[in-house]
Amino acid sequence: MFDAPPLPHYFSPEHTQFRDTLRGFVASEISPHINDWDEAGTFPRDLYRKAAALGILGLGYPEKYGGTPADIFYQIILAEEFARTGSGGIQASINSHTIALPPLIAAGSETLKRHIIPSVIAGEKIAALAVTEPSGGSDVASLCTTAIRDGDHYVVSGEKTFITSGMRADYLTVAVRTDPAVKGAGGISVLMIDGDTPGLTRTELKKMGWWCSDTAHLHFDHCRVPATNLVGTENRGFKTLMHNFNSERLFLSALAYGFAQVCLEEALAWAQQRKTFGHPLAERQVIRHKLMDMMLRVDAARSLVYDLAYCIEHGRGNTEHLVARICMAKVLSTQAMQFCADQAVQILGGMGFMRGTRSERIYREVKVMMIGGGSEEIMKDLAARKIGI
Ligand SMILES: Cc1cc2nc3c(=O)[nH]c(=O)nc-3n(C[C@H](O)[C@H](O)[C@H](O)COP(=O)(O)OP(=O)(O)OC[C@H]3O[C@@H](n4cnc5c(N)ncnc54)[C@H](O)[C@@H]3O)c2cc1C
Structure with missing residues (x-):
């Protein structure tokens, strides 16, 4: 009932078919197990292969690596349908390659691409992106992990933290400082590092939400990495990393209003069947207003994301403004998610505080959505700069 009408100029019959397939996959392969996986703090590795078999992992990647070229609306459908699980952890892990592989696609050598990409999008190997360091994630240009050239290798030393799929990853796309003499963005490069490189140790981190997804602290102690694993030009990695953030942020936006929509649907269903003082909650004006306040936020966020996707896909608008x-x-979107999670838990009452409702999990998981991939403060600052304020 609350699904936005998929406007014809945004979605083709092929998009709709993909959405149906994905919805079936999520309903049969993920949703029935998600509570158990979250409590267990993990999920079967086999899920990567199952997702790959449906073409989910290869979405948007060139055919020559085993992928399926796809426009941006497929990514949005992916986010919206994964949000139906009510679990941020499962999508973060399954999709960690969507932030790890784009730098390689954009700037990597053909040999490196052929070595890594096909196995990841086939679900056989796992890729993770490691940018954030203990000294801070917002200020990427200040990162300290060094990669010093020594013959045919780089010697990598330093630490990365909060890395999604960091425990399981076979390949790590790592932001390093190749020129320690240069402070700031100038000395940064991107290196692909194998998960079994001697000197790399990983520690699992415990967190407020995203329980089924592994999140790791990585320690690189003089790891020798072949120089051929450099992605793009030495000391020019910063731009590649920044570009990567745009697609990640659009995906996170679709995911966030997707979670907000789940809260809305759960709260509505509860309000319609829960009777207090002889009447369903949904008959109370104060509850109806809450539901409408939720709906208008979901609708606004979704409309902005669809419009942005359309502009990006059709090359409309100035790049700086698009980034803003x-x-x-x-x-x-993340504010809509926060608002809707809060309202849903309130409408569900005590039940909203119990494990097992999707709103309870989403309520715990909203913070990472407001921090990860660029925090709210950094987003507002960057937007202001891009539009010249
Ligand atoms: C579960 C989880 C998974 C993650 N997965 C990954 C991953 O796979 N790969 C990866 O590289 N990183 C990952 N991250 C890291 C994430 O991107 C960072 O947490 C995020 O960029 C913020 O960095 P920080 O935590 O170091 O906070 P800081 O940069 O230290 O900032 C702390 C607070 O200060 C605010 N702040 C910072 N600078 C300013 C300023 N100039 N003005 C005003 N306010 C400011 C921030 O908005 C934030 O609220 C993950 C994080 C989490 C929690």
């Missing part, structure tokens, strides 16, 4: 609007979309 992507930042705004992330803020708007």
Whole structure:
């Protein structure tokens, strides 16, 4: 009932078919197990292969690596349908390659691409992106992990933290400082590092939400990495990393209003069947207003993301303004998610505090959505700069 009408100029019959397939996959392969996986703090590795078999992992990647070229609306459908699980952890892990592989696609050598990409999108190997360091994630240009050239290798030393799929990853896309003499963005490069490289140790981190997804602290102690694993030009990695953030942020925005929509649906269903003082909650004006306040936020966030996707896909609009609007979309969507999770838990009453409702999990998981991939403060700052304020 609350599904936005998928406007014809945004979605083709092929998009709809993909959405149906994905919805079936999520309903049969993920949703029945998600509570158990979350409590267990993990999920079967086999799920990667199952997702790959449906073409989910290869979405948007070139055919020559085993992928399926797809426009941006497929990514949005992916986010919206994964949100139906009510679990951020499962999508973060299954989709960690969507932030790890784009730098390689954009700037990597053909040999490196052929070595890594096909096995990841086939679900056989796992890829993770490691940018954030203990000294801070917002200020990427200040990162300290060094990669010093020594003959045919780089010697990598330093630490990365909060890395999604960091425990399981076979390949790590790592932001390093190749020129320690240069402070700031100038000395940064991107290196692909094998998960079994001697000197790399990993520690699992415990967190507020995303329980089924592994999140790791990585320690690189003089890891020798072949120089051929450099992605793009030495000391020019910063731009590649920044570009990567745009697609991540748009995906996170779609995910966030997707979670907000789940809260809305759960609260509505509860309000319609729960009677207090002889009447369903949904008959009370104060509850109806809450539901409408939720709906208008979901609708606004979704409309902005669809419009942005359309502009990106059709090359409309100035790039700086598009980046600013992507930042705004992330803020708007995650705020919608926060508002809706809060209202849903309130409407569900005690039940909303119990494990097992999707709203309970989403309520715990909203913070990572407002921090990860660029925090709210950084998004507003960047948007202001991009539009010249
Ligand atoms: C579960 C989880 C998974 C993650 N997965 C990954 C991953 O796979 N790969 C990866 O590289 N990183 C990952 N991250 C890291 C994430 O991207 C960072 O947490 C995020 O970029 C913020 O960095 P920080 O935590 O170091 O906070 P800081 O940068 O230290 O910032 C702390 C607070 O200060 C605010 N702040 C910072 N600078 C300013 C300023 N100039 N003005 C005003 N306010 C400011 C921030 O908005 C934030 O609220 C993950 C994080 C989490 C929690």
